[in-house]
Amino acid sequence: MRVLGFIGILTWSLQPCFGQSEKERYEAWLDSMKNDKYIGIIKHLDDVIITDYAYQARDPKMQMNMRSTDQLMHCLPGVNMIRRGSFANEPMLRGLTSDRYVLSIDGMRIYGACTDKMDPASSYIEPINLQSLDIAFGSQSNMMGSGTGGSVNFGLKKPVFTQDDPFRFSLRSNYSTVSDEFGQAMDVNYAKDKWAIRASGVHRKSQNYFDGNGNEVRYSQFEKYNYATSINYRINTQSILAFDFVGDDAKDVGYPALPMDVSFARAKMFGLSYITDKIGLISEPEIKIYHNFINHEMDDTNRDSVAMHMDMPGNTRTTGGFIRGFLRQSSKSVIEVKADYHKAFWHAEMTMYPNEVDQLPMFMLTWPDAHRSILGVELSHTYQVKPNQKLIYSGRLEQVSSFIDSDFGERQLSVFNKSGLEHRKNNLINLSTQYLWDVTSSMTANAMISYGERVPTISEQYGFYLFNQQDGYDYLGDPDLKEERNIHLEIGQKTQKADLRFETSLFAYLFDNYIMGIYDPSLSNMTIGALGVKWYENTGRAKMFGGEMMLSNLLLPSLTSKLDLKYVYGEDFEGKPLPQMPPLKVSYSLNQNVKGWNIQPEIEWSSAQNRISEKFNELTTKSFTLLNLRVNKMFESDRMKYSLGVGVENLTDEAYREHFDIGQILRPGRNGYVQIQVMF
Amino acid sequence: MKAIKSIFILLAIVFVSACSDSDDPQLGFETDLTEINSITENGLKVTLFASEDFFVGYNNITAKIEDENGNLLSGDIVVTPMMDMMTMSHSSPIEFPDGTTFQDGSFNFSPVFVMPSGEMGSWSIKFSINETEVTVPVEVSAPEKARLVSFMSMMDETTKYFVAYIDPKDPQVGQNDLEIAVFKKQSMMEWPAVTGMEFELEPWMVSMDHGSPNNVAPAHTENGHYKGTVNFTMTGDWQIRLTMKDNGNTCGTPYFDIYFQ
Known part of the structure; x- marks a missing residue:
């Protein structure tokens, strides 16, 4: 199902920011246009007054968790964040890692450049850049691409056309005690006549953090800069030309859970879009072209004791474009269409330096110059069957072509009598049908069945001796892997009353050709200390079940409570537990407003995980309870707004880790933070 | 492999054409190999070619066999590598891929030198060409990595x-x-x-x-x-x-x- 977490003034309070359907997404989109926060601003260019700046999400919980994208995503239902260190957590959608879902930034596809997943593309964006977060689960393609685990799209913040006040400016500063982290962020919006320009900058620097036992977690420091600009030009009242740029430079990033750190990770993204009211049959079309590239350098020069020093640089680049819009928009029927194309390139290498001086360095290509091009067409139709019943069906066809163009890489593959030069084609289909039924005026039930396919990732298809710290094996990609398939069943309901919001969803994923690493005892490990070698294989069937529940209600006029529950159960092809399955997680928060002070105590409880994957050498994870207390206050004057946020996270200094975290590294202990924001 | 081989051959051609006359078509004898040593004895001239200097291990050698007037010869041949160590002498393994006759002045053989030349002793290759003896002294070195x-x-x-x-x-x-x-x-x-x-x-x-x-x-x-x-x-x-x-x-x-x- 779909989660639309609009950040900004768009949605929430007790209103849905978690829309459930295409139709509602469309309505949210219409709403957003009315609120003039979406790029759909073209409709209302002339009557825009802006009071919004970033970090003002109406969801009090989200509002208080905006210090990083990781922290923000942690609050979303169905999302867990896998930690390898303090930096660049990997979002996990209902227990599925980034291999299985499609990640994009403002519709632009982008691929991390690290073979060890140190840089999920979400790490190249900061909350200050974000306007919306659009997450779809399972095998819905959600106009983003074919996957079996859903999609995540980070909507980039757009500049606003202000009438009365050409300059808008905000500054933010925060400090966290557990890791001695300072964060600074600013953004500025300037609008004049036909131009609206926005620029933002972020600097964050963190030292090592301390875990709940009071131990310093070495190699958990990081430093990053993020800088972005967006320029919108109003061609006429109906059309906008928009240019977006995001740059992100991280350096000296430690990964305590991994044997290596990162000396730098740099991403640059460029997008140019044209939005108008109509082109031919298509209304509200958006045409976009984009390019992005990432350079990532893994090294271990700061580590005290390593068996052998290594350099592992990697880079990716992606170029593409799409056109999307509506074929029909009536009260009874909305048809949205999209055609997209992108091509991407992956290169990663490893040089190992022996300790003996007279021995030569060793070199291998871990991503052997892989190329992939993806062409997709997609259609989604929302149809009002009866006044209280809607049918949404959608389909996507995608053609993927993959190959490597490195002789060295080809020779590496020849060791296994395999070849990667041939252009391998995969034709993918995603189909989805969803039924929405307003059972009562306040309750909507839904049922969905969808079918999705995905191509293997570049690591799964062409990776060469990629060491996986999670289970301690070297991994080999297989160019002949087949597509993974998933049948996704879902039922849910949403109840919404004046003082109550109650949502439940239950899902089942039935995978076929499920891709995972299988131990090959005939091969010897490459990495010193590894336990052996695994091949990525189509293992057959895997099953996952789970659900989310959210109950939010008004206890007193100034006191709200929110209860969140999520759980995933997974079985592999042998009926054994899948690795990294998130156990039951419950969080309960209260939000009390006292004279403008928002006081939010929160308790987060995770059950133990004893269903462990022996294939992945998993260990059981014990249950833990976290207490957080956050306080927020907004001060306003005519021209300025200030906000102050203070809080303590992990109040009891619990020593804990989440089951799906990599390595046995504990998460941070007690953390006090303060956050100040000024807007004028 | 092929590419590197052909690059090697190309380099060898350049090298050979730059520093030897062995590819003179007038002589009817062409080779991509480098001249290693040459000797004239008993009215015969024997020139040895190889892709690299002789080393301890399996060597592929081509001998060019002429009379004093530069005419390429044909006939029967016996080749024996000899290590002379003052008090004793010994031979080494050797292979004749094309048998023990030769034509148009060209003969291929593959000796396996079992030790390097040096203070211990010196190598020579003894030829018996149509029953005429020719001995070519050769230098055999130990390669950096043993072969x-x-x-x-x-x-x-x-x-x-x-x-x-x-x-x-x-x-x-x-x-x-x-x-x-x-x-x-x-x-x-x-x-x-x-x-x-x-x-x-x-x-x-x-x-x-x-x-x-x-x-x-x-x-x-x-x-x-x-x-x-x-x-x-x-x-x-x-x-x-x-x-x-x-x-x-x-x-x-x-x-x-x-x-x-």
């Missing part, structure tokens, strides 16, 4: 085996054809090829202590030559580790160090 391994049989502790590394000459990442040749010392002058041995093969990356998969152990083809496949998963220093077995009993465990970037 010949000798050992006493672990079975009887008296038979001395010589295992020569032939291919891959230009090892690279991926699949490589592996060829070795095995000889034994029967007497000072008799160094026959050893057939019927079995091998186990394990390429080993010493600095990281790992092997490589899907290798094919060398198996006997003919005349003591054994062919297999060796795989390298990365560049660097590798060791080709062999176990030589005779009827299931281990005779020895020779290995070759190789390296490439």
Whole structure:
């Protein structure tokens, strides 16, 4: 199902920011246009007054968790964040890692450049850049691409056309005690006549953090800069030309859970879009072209004791474009269409330096110059069957072509009598049908069945001796892997009353050709200390079940409570537990407003995980309870707004880790933070 | 492999054409190889060509045989490598891929020099060409990484085996054809090829202590030559580790160090 977490003034309070359907997404989109926060601003260019700046999400919980994208995503239902260190957590959608879902930034596809997943593309964006977060689960393609685990799209913040006040400016500063982290962020919006320009900058620097036992977690420091600009030009009242740029430079990033750190990770993204009211049959079309590239350098020069020093640089680049819009928009029927194309390139290498001086360095290509091009067409139709019943069906066809163009890489593959030069084609289909039924005026039930396919990732298809710290094996990609398939069943309901919001969803994923690493005892490990070698294989069937529940209600006029529950159960092809399955997680928060002070105590409880994957050498994870207390206050004057946020996270200094975290590294202990924001 | 081979050949052509007259078509004798040594004796001129200087191990040599007037000869030939060590002398294994007759002044042979020239003694190659004797002194050096391994049989502790590394000459990442040749010392002058041995093969990356998969152990083809496949998963220093077995009993465990970037 779909989660639309609009950040900004768009949605929430007790209103849905978690829309459930295409139709509602469309309505949210219409709403957003009315609120003039979406790029759909073209409709209302002339009557825009802006009071919004970033970090003002109406969801009090989200509002208080905006210090990083990781922290923000942690609050979303169905999302867990896998930690390898303090930096660049990997979002996990209902227990599925980034291999299985499609990640994009403002519709632009982008691929991390690290073979060890140190840089999920979400790490190249900061909350200050974000306007919306659009997450779809399972095998819905959600106009983003074919996957079996859903999609995540980070909507980039757009500049606003202000009438009365050409300059808008905000500054933010925060400090966290557990890791001695300072964060600074600013953004500025300037609008004049036909131009609206926005620029933002972020600097964050963190030292090592301390875990709940009071131990310093070495190699958990990081430093990053993020800088972005967006320029919108109003061609006429109906059309906008928009240019977006995001740059992100991280350096000296430690990964305590991994044997290596990162000396730098740099991403640059460029997008140019044209939005108008109509082109031919298509209304509200958006045409976009984009390019992005990432350079990532893994090294271990700061580590005290390593068996052998290594350099592992990697880079990716992606170029593409799409056109999307509506074929029909009536009260009874909305048809949205999209055609997209992108091509991407992956290169990663490893040089190992022996300790003996007279021995030569060793070199291998871990991503052997892989190329992939993806062409997709997609259609989604929302149809009002009866006044209280809607049918949404959608389909996507995608053609993927993959190959490597490195002789060295080809020779590496020849060791296994395999070849990667041939252009391998995969034709993918995603189909989805969803039924929405307003059972009562306040309750909507839904049922969905969808079918999705995905191509293997570049690591799964062409990776060469990629060491996986999670289970301690070297991994080999297989160019002949087949597509993974998933049948996704879902039922849910949403109840919404004046003082109550109650949502439940239950899902089942039935995978076929499920891709995972299988131990090959005939091969010897490459990495010193590894336990052996695994091949990525189509293992057959895997099953996952789970659900989310959210109950939010008004206890007193100034006191709200929110209860969140999520759980995933997974079985592999042998009926054994899948690795990294998130156990039951419950969080309960209260939000009390006292004279403008928002006081939010929160308790987060995770059950133990004893269903462990022996294939992945998993260990059981014990249950833990976290207490957080956050306080927020907004001060306003005519021209300025200030906000102050203070809080303590992990109040009891619990020593804990989440089951799906990599390595046995504990998460941070007690953390006090303060956050100040000024807007004028 | 092919590309590198052709580059090598090209370089050799450039080199040869720059520094020798051996490719003069007037002489009817063309070679891509480098001239190593030449001698005129008993009315015959013998010039030796090879792709590199002679080394301890399996050498491919082409001899150009002319009379004093530069006419290319044909006929019968006997070749014997000799190591003169003052108090004694011995020969070495040698192969004649095209038999013991030659035509148009060209003759190919492959001696396996078992030790380097030096203070211990000096090498020469004795030719008997149509029953005329010519002796060419040659310099044999020890290569940086050994390409010949000798050992006493672990079975009887008296038979001395010589295992020569032939291919891959230009090892690279991926699949490589592996060829070795095995000889034994029967007497000072008799160094026959050893057939019927079995091998186990394990390429080993010493600095990281790992092997490589899907290798094919060398198996006997003919005349003591054994062919297999060796795989390298990365560049660097590798060791080709062999176990030589005779009827299931281990005779020895020779290995070759190789390296490439």
